[in-house]
Structures are given as C-alpha cells and as structure tokens.
Amino acid sequence: MPNKEPLESGQEALEASKEFAENFAKIAAQSQALVTEFLNNQPKTPVDPDPAHVGQTFMELMNKMMADPAKIVEAQAALWKNYMDLWQNAARRASGEETKPLVTPETGDKRFKSEEWSQNQIFDYIKQSYLMTTNWIQDTVAHVDGLDEQTKKKAEFYTKIYTDALSPSNFFWSNPDVLKKTMETKGENLVHGLENMLDDLKRGKGQISPKMTDDSAFEVGRNIAVTPGKVIFENDLMQLLQYEPATKEVYKRPLLITPPWINKFYILDLKSENSFIKWCTEQGYTVFVISWVNPDERHVDKTFESYMSEGILAALDAIETSIGEREVTTIGYCIGGTLMAATLAYLAAIGEDDRIKATTFFAAQLDFEEAGDLLVFTDEDHIRMVEERMKDSGYLEGKEMANTFNLLRSNDLIWSFVINNYMMGKTPFPFDLLYWNSDATNMPHKMHSFYLRNMYQKNLLRQPGALTLGGQPIDLKKVKTPVFIQASKEDHIAPFKSVFKNTQMFSGPTELMLAGSGHIAGVINHPAAKKYQHWTNTKKKKYDTAEEWLADATEHPGSWWPYWDKWLSKKSGPKVPARDPSKGKLKPIEDAPGSYVKIKAKPYTGPKKNGGGT
Numbered sequence: 195m196p197n198k199e200p201l202e203s204g205q206e207a208l209e210a211s212k213e214f215a216e217n218f219a220k221i222a223a224q225s226q227a228l229v230t231e232f233l234n235n236q237p238k239t240p241v242d243p244d245p246a247h248v249g250q251t252f253m254e255l256m257n258k259m260m261a262d263p264a265k266i267v268e269a270q271a272a273l274w275k276n277y278m279d280l281w282q283n284a285a286r287r288a289s290g291e292e293t294k295p296l297v298t299p300e301t302g303d304k305r306f307k308s309e310e311w312s313q314n315q316i317f318d319y320i321k322q323s324y325l326m327t328t329n330w331i332q333d334t335v336a337h338v339d340g341l342d343e344q345t346k347k348k349a350e351f352y353t354k355i356y357t358d359a360l361s362p363s364n365f366f367w368s369n370p371d372v373l374k375k376t377m378e379t380k381g382e383n384l385v386h387g388l389e390n391m392l393d394d395l396k397r398g399k400g401q402i403s404p405k406m407t408d409d410s411a412f413e414v415g416r417n418i419a420v421t422p423g424k425v426i427f428e429n430d431l432m433q434l435l436q437y438e439p440a441t442k443e444v445y446k447r448p449l450l451i452t453p454p455w456i457n458k459f460y461i462l463d464l465k466s467e468n469s470f471i472k473w474c475t476e477q478g479y480t481v482f483v484i485s486w487v488n489p490d491e492r493h494v495d496k497t498f499e500s501y502m503s504e505g506i507l508a509a510l511d512a513i514e515t516s517i518g519e520r521e522v523t524t525i526g527y528c529i530g531g532t533l534m535a536a537t538l539a540y541l542a543a544i545g546e547d548d549r550i551k552a553t554t555f556f557a558a559q560l561d562f563e564e565a566g567d568l569l570v571f572t573d574e575d576h577i578r579m580v581e582e583r584m585k586d587s588g589y590l591e592g593k594e595m596a597n598t599f600n601l602l603r604s605n606d607l608i609w610s611f612v613i614n615n616y617m618m619g620k621t622p623f624p625f626d627l628l629y630w631n632s633d634a635t636n637m638p639h640k641m642h643s644f645y646l647r648n649m650y651q652k653n654l655l656r657q658p659g660a661l662t663l664g665g666q667p668i669d670l671k672k673v674k675t676p677v678f679i680q681a682s683k684e685d686h687i688a689p690f691k692s693v694f695k696n697t698q699m700f701s702g703p704t705e706l707m708l709a710g711s712g713h714i715a716g717v718i719n720h721p722a723a724k725k726y727q728h729w730t731n732t733k734k735k736k737y738d739t740a741e742e743w744l745a746d747a748t749e750h751p752g753s754w755w756p757y758w759d760k761w762l763s764k765k766s767g768p769k770v771p772a773r774d775p776s777k778g779k780l781k782p783i784e785d786a787p788g789s790y791v792k793i794k795a796k797p798y799t800g801p802k803k804n805g806g807g808t
Contacts, residue, residue: 210380217381224388228395235400245582247575251348258340273330280326284319297325305363305605310370317370320362328357344573351570358604364612372617379619386619394615403593404611406632411624414633415787418626419460421472423786424775425485427512431496431504433485433788434512439772440475446767447521447551448480450509454528455486455501456595458633458791461718462527464626468720470755477759479766480517480773484509484530488793489636494588496638498533498645499663506537510549516778523552523766527717528688531558532649535699536661538675539668547675552765554678554758556717557688560670561656561695562649566686567602572650580646584639592634592795602686607631627714634795656699674702678761680754682709682716683729694740705761706731706743709754721753728754 244250259266280296287293295318299306306312311321335353338346362368366376366384375383394402412418423437451471453459462483463471474481484505489496496504506524514520526534534553541547559565570576584590600607614620622628654660659667677700681693690708697704709716710726719726729747737743750757776782 213380213382217385220385221381221388224385224392228388228392231392231395232400235395245579248348248352250575251345251352254341254345255335255338255349258338261340269330269334273327276326276330277323280319280322284315287315287318295322297322297329299325303605304610305361308371310374314370317362317368320368324360324362328360331357344569347567348570348573351567355601355604358609361605361609364609366617369613369617372613375618383617383619387616390615390619390621403597404608404615405622406607406611406625406628407622408624409629409632412626412629414460414792415785418465418629419463419787419791420466421463421469421475421786423481424782425784425786425788426516426775426778426780426782427508428783428788428790429504429508430493431487431500432508433487433783433790434509435483435485435786435788436516436773436775436778437471437475437481437483437786438775439480440472441478442772443769444478444480444772445763446519446770447523447765448482448513448517448519448773449474449525449762449766450506450513450522451481451483451525452506452509452527452530452534453484453486454530455635456529456637457635458488458630459483459485460787460791461627461630461714463787464630464718467722468718470718470720473720473755477763478769479762482509482513482522485788485791486635487790488592488795489589489638490796491588493638495640497640498536498648500638501533501641502537502540502663506534512780516780517773518779520549521551521767522549523554523762524550525554525556526558527556528558528713529645531555532560532645532655534558535560535670535673535696536655536663536668538673539670540663540666542672542674543666543668544664547673550675552676552678552762554680554762555693555696556680557682557685557693557713558679558696559649559688559692560699561692562653564689564692564695565650566689566692568598568687569650571598572646574651577643577646577651581639581643584642588639590637590639590642592636595637596632596634599687636795656695670699671701673700675700676702676765677704678758679704679706680709680717680758681706682712684710684712685716687713690744691740694743697737697743707754707757708744708747719753719755721755724752726753727751728757730757 276296283293283296295312299321306321311317332350332353335349338349341349366372372383390405391402394404397403421437423435425433426436427434451459451462453462463469466472471481471483486501486505487493510522513522524534526532534555535558538547538550538553541549562569580590580594583594611622615622648654648661652660655670658669658671661668677696679693679696681688681690683690685693694706697706708729709719710728711719715726727749729744729749731737731743731747733746735746737746
C-alpha cells in the first residue's frame with residue numbers, strides 16, 4: 195500500500211498555512227481598527243509632549259557626562275570588553291563547552307523565568323546582552339558627577355523605566371514564549387491580543403492601560419468586603435462602619451482604623467480567609483473603619499484638615515455617641531497613618547490626647563527625606579504638572595495616581611500584562627488584590643497639593659510648629675501615646691529606612707516591627723497563610739539607623755498579626771459584653787461595606803455647555 199504520511203503531513207501543513215493566513219488577515223484588520231480608535235480619541239488641541247521635563251533631566255545628565263570625556267571613553271571600553279567576553283562565552287558554549295552565564299537576572303525578576311531563556315543559546319545570548327547593557331547604563335548614570343540630588347534621582351528612575359521597557363521579553367520576535375504560543379495557535383494568540391488591546395483602548399478613551407484582572411469576577415459586598423457590619427454614621431467625606439462582634443466579650447476600648455484615601459479600605463477586607471478586619475473581630479476587638487468617599491467636583495474644597503476634622507475627629511465623636519466610649523485605640527495605614535500622626539499632635543495641642551490610648555502605623559511615613567522613588571514625582575515640575583491637571587476639575591483623577599504607582603513596579607504592573615494580554619492573547623486571571631488595585635480613587639485638589647508640597651517636598655510634619663491644623667501649630671514630639679510601627683522590608687512606597695524614622699518622632703513609647711514582603715503583602719498576611727516572616731527587636735537600645743536596628747533584630751516565621759495583638763490587647767482595657775452595631779445610639783444607615791466604597795472614580799469630562807458642573 196502507498197504511504198499516506200507525506201500526503202497527510204502536506205495536508206496538515208496546508209491547513210496550518212491557511213489558519214496563519216486567516217489570522218494574519220484578522221490581525222491586519224484589527225491593527226487598522228486600533229490606529230483609527232487611537233487617532234479618533236486624541237486631543238484636538240496641542241499637548242505638551244514633555245510636561246514632566248524628562249528631556250531636561252537627560253540634557254542635564256548629558257552635559258555633566260560630557261564634562262568628563264575620559265570617563266565616557268573608560269565606560270565605553272568597559273562595555274565593549276563585556277560584549278567581547280559575552281561573545282567568547284557564547285562561542286565556547288556553541289562548540290559544546292559548558293559555560294556559566296556572565297550575568298544573571300536579579301532574584302525575583304520574573305521576565306526570564308521560562309527555561310528557553312537559559313536552554314536556548316540564542317535567547318540566552320539575547321538575555322545576557324540585555325542585562326549586561328542595562329546594568330552598564332544604570333551604573334554609568336548612577337556615577338555621573340555634578341548632578342543635584344533631585345536630578346540624579348530622576349535620571350536614575352527614568353533610566354530604569356526606559357531599560358525596563360526595552361527588555362527583550364516585551365517584544366514579539368525576542369520572547370520565546372510568545373513565539374512558541376504563536377506557532378501553537380497559528381497566530382490566534384495575536385488576534386485575541388489585539389482584541390484585548392482594542393477593548394483597553396476604547397475603555398481608556400484613546401489611552402492604553404492593560405487590564406490586570408477580570409473585573410466581572412468581583413463585586414464589593416458580594417464576594418469581597420463581606421465581613422458583616424453596619425454604616426452607623428456618614429458625612430460628605432466618609433462613612434463610619436462598625437463591624438459585628440465575633441466573640442461574646444470584647445475589649446472595652448474600640449479600635450478605629452483609618453485607611454488611606456489613595457485607595458479603598460477593603461484591602462483590609464478582601465476575602466474571609468485574608469481579611470484583617472474579620473481577624474480583628476475574632477480577637478475580641480470592636481472594629482470601626484472609615485470608608486472615604488470617592489471625591490468628585492463636589493469635594494474640590496476639601497483639605498488635609500478636612501480629612502482630620504470630618505474624618506478621624508468626626509469618627510471619634512460618632513463612636514462616643516453610639517457606644518459611649520471616649521477612649522479608643524487606632525490604626526493609620528499609609529497616608530491614613532500620616533493623617534493619624536498629625537491628628538495625635540493636634541489632640542495633644544488642644545489637651546485631648548487622652549482620647550486615643552494607643553496607635554498603630556501601617557507602612558506610614560512621617561519624615562519624607564528618604565521616601566524612595568516617589569520623591570521623583572514631587573519636585574516643582576511634577577507638582578505644577580499635577581496641579582495643572584487638577585485645575586479645571588478640582589480633583590486628580592484616580593487613574594493618574596494609579597499610573598504613578600504602577601510605574602514604580604513597571605515590570606510587574608505594566609509589562610507583564612502587556613505580554614500576557616496582548617502578545618499571549620490571554621484573559622487576565624481573576625485576582626482580588628489586583629481588582630482592588632484597579633479600583634482607583636480621585637483626590638481633591640487642595641488636599642493633594644497640601645500633601646505633596648508640605649510632606650514630600652518641604653517635609654514639614656517632622657518640624658515642630660511648621661504645620662497648623664485646626665488653628666493649632668502641631669508638634670509630634672508632644673505626642674505621648676504608645677505607638678506600634680509596622681514597616682515592610684521590600685516596601686517601594688514607604689521604604690523601611692523612611693518608616694524607621696517614626697521611632698524618633700514621638701515622646702511616648704514606640705515599638706517597631708519589620709514584616710517581610712512589600713507595601714500590601716507585608717501588611718495583609720493572615721496567620722493561617724503561614725507566609726513570609728517578621729523581625730522584632732526587644733533590646734532597650736536607641737538605634738540611629740534602620741540597619742543598626744535590623745542587625746540586632748530576631749527573625750520569626752509567619753505573620754506578625756499575633757505579635758501585634760499581644761501589644762494592642764494590653765492597651766485595650768478590660769473585657770465587656772460584645773456590642774451589636776444595630777443596637778447603638780446611632781441608628782444604622784445601611785449594611786457594610788456601605789455605598790461610598792462602591793463609587794467608581796469619576797473622570798472629568800469638561801464643563802457643560804452652560805458652564806456649570808461636569
């Protein structure tokens with residue numbers, strides 16, 4: 195009988211070729227649709243191509259580099275030597291000799307985790323060449339003499355953003371996983387990828403922002419933020435939530451949590467298995483949480499002081515009215531912690547510091563001298579740019595702040611989704627944390643400008659009497675309240691070095707604890723997960739630096755929550771019968787998580803034709 199295999203193989207190849215052709219025809223059509231959608235949504239008036247003056251930063255960098263030509267020649271020679279070494283290493287490997295890589299990705303770099311990046315000689319060479327060049331560029335920029343500190347930080351940050359963008363993993367022809375997927379699906383991954391990109395372009399009205407998760411998989415109050423409770427008070431700026439007790443008895447002093455208003459409070463109540471709020475009720479605390487409103491044009495006059503008076507102080511009064519307790523313990527998370535510290539100083543100034551008996555700070559900064567990469571966005575050029583964007587609407591759109599935070603971890607929060615969504619053609623995986631991360635909040639103009647200028651730019655909170663709130667010059671040194679300070683070892687928003695300085699801000703007793711991981715996972719780490727670690731230091735010594743403190747610290751496996759509970763429970767008073775939020779003196783308004791947290795960030799669409807509102 196004749197052999198049918200060649201005929202079958204030829205037929206399969208023909209069918210594969212036909213599928214490729216059909217998919218690439220779809221790709222061509224979708225590419226045209228993308229271009230049309232992009233052009234149709236561009237602003238009709240000229241736009242400043244460099245509002246943050248990035249070009250000026252690199253001009254200053256080049257001028258300083260050119261002042262020392264010998265250093266440039268030396269750097270170039272070092273780079274070419276590295277390339278020669280890499281070429282020779284690759285040639286030896288090609289001849290069958292076992293060789294070790296000359297450069298490897300940093301620990302935690304997920305871009306090159308595919309085996310092809312190491313096993314395939316071509317992709318291994320591409321990877322090493324990129325890493326070698328990137329390290330050389332960043333090292334060269336870091337050692338340019340004569341730049342002022344702010345320009346140096348900007349140059350280093352923008353250089354990292356640039357080199358991250360040029361990673362071979364971000365391009366079709368140099369990503370082995372994408373090439374493999376394209377061959378397997380006959381290009382269908384690229385068809386789906388362009389569909390995803392077009393959807394994102396339409397959603398962003400001409401701007402591409404890759405989706406991080408499947409938004410339809412989550413609903414606040416249905417499968418996240420579901421710990422039972424009631425909204426017992428509200429005003430223009432916040433709702434106050436009281437959660438149902440999980441024990442028959444509770445500590446006498448209730449716990450008031452002040453989350454950041456840069457994001458929504460339910461990071462503390464994502465799912466039952468990782469909810470910090472639920473866990474606190476299970477430890478016997480009466481938990482109150484401030485849920486900030488998502489501001490729009492109605493809140494343009496809200497200031498930093500408004501967040502104190504209509505936020506924390508209003509919550510304290512509501513708690514006293516509802517359950518009769520004047521004394522509380524508190525938590526301040528991130529900017530909520532900055533506000534909490536300022537409020538403590540204000541209460542000390544007016545002689546009411548007895549209301550808050552103990553305070554915990556989660557990833558909060560009070561001294562902003564070493565505030566990390568965010569300082570790049572707080573020079574005069576950037577602040578003026580932000581203020582210009584807020585001028586018409588009266589608030590900063592949530593997507594602006596979200597984009598800033600995403601830039602701080604561009605490989606994880608931008609490029610990984612570009613690869614997954616657009617090149618691999620995959621649908622984003624449902625992930626509650628990324629859903630929360632995408633649920634952006636706006637920021638009132640006056641409050642945000644005050645925060646950027648007085649905290650990040652001028653660093654006034656650490657200076658006694660430099661800031662005035664409620665008509666009172668505030669001084670953190672007058673705060674005698676016992677303080678627990680949580681920092682995270684890999685926090686890129688509130689670096690450990692910066693948070694450590696909180697131990698030197700107050701006159702009362704302070705306790706520092708360092709958690710593993712970063713700004714979110716370092717805080718949200720349920721004991722049942724048995725993840726990460728934490729460090730404590732019980733030595734009665736005064737430490738000048740974070741490094742000195744850590745050198746004397748003891749590492750413990752797992753969550754730090756039980757350690758903190760031991761600290762707070764001693765300051766929360768005796769046990770009393772549990773309090774039902776439905777039976778307080780303030781009549782419940784609605785069930786937790788309330789309506790404020792469900793308000794999506796409202797984009798500014800310009801003034802109406804009659805000139806009023808938006």
